Amino acid sequence: MKKVNEKISEETNLDDFEVISRNLIQGKDLNPFGNVFGGQMLSWLDESSYIYLVTKTGYSNFVTVNMNDVNFHAPAKLGDVITFYGKIIRTGKSSATVRNRAFVHEVGSDLKKEIINCTITFVALKNGKSFPFFTKKDRKK
Numbered sequence: 001m002k003k004v005n006e007k008i009s010e011e012t013n014l015d016d017f018e019v020i021s022r023n024l025i026q027g028k029d030l031n032p033f034g035n036v037f038g039g040q041m042l043s044w045l046d047e048s049s050y051i052y053l054v055t056k057t058g059y060s061n062f063v064t065v066n067m068n069d070v071n072f073h074a075p076a077k078l079g080d081v082i083t084f085y086g087k088i089i090r091t092g093k094s095s096a097t098v099r100n101r102a103f104v105h106e107v108g109s110d111l112k113k114e115i116i117n118c119t120i121t122f123v124a125l126k127n128g129k130s131f132p133f134f135t136k137k138d139r140k141k
């Protein structure tokens, strides 16, 4: 029962998340059976989370080191507009983790359907090596 309640609360609560990008599903994104390629969704998530982190921190030399807890909940279809939401859930010394959720919003209503969620960790680099960006006191955030 607790698990069900947790799931409902996760489904309805986007308060802490920010919209980080939107994409239109086009023919080039589909497999031969009409569903979006999972790898395409992951590529959009990776890119939008990177841009979000760069915007939040003012630093740009980040690489993706881990994609975790990836859940494909529902297929996206041709013509769907996907909205990507993100929030930074953890920072370490050089690493930061972004939680992502992507929804299809029904045009003209508040209804939305969750397509995918996952967690992505990025590492700040300097001269090709990890760099403790998040321990700097004067950083933007």
Ligand SMILES: CC(C)(COP(=O)(O)OP(=O)(O)OC[C@H]1O[C@@H](n2cnc3c(N)ncnc32)[C@H](O)[C@@H]1OP(=O)(O)O)[C@@H](O)C(=O)NCCC(=O)NCCS
Binding pocket: 063, 064, 065, 066, 091, 092, 093, 094, 095, 096, 121, 123, 128, 129, 130, 132
């Ligand atoms: C990112 C990279 C430089 C880290 O190298 P490393 O030797 O593990 O570096 P460190 O041991 O100094 O760890 C750096 C940070 O990464 C974190 N980290 C390393 N591997 C991780 C993993 N698989 N998942 C989550 N965090 C990880 C460490 O916990 C550490 O975090 P902290 O500084 O906040 O405490 C190296 O793994 C790399 O170059 N990977 C390829 C990245 C890339 O090219 N991505 C693009 C897609 S191919």
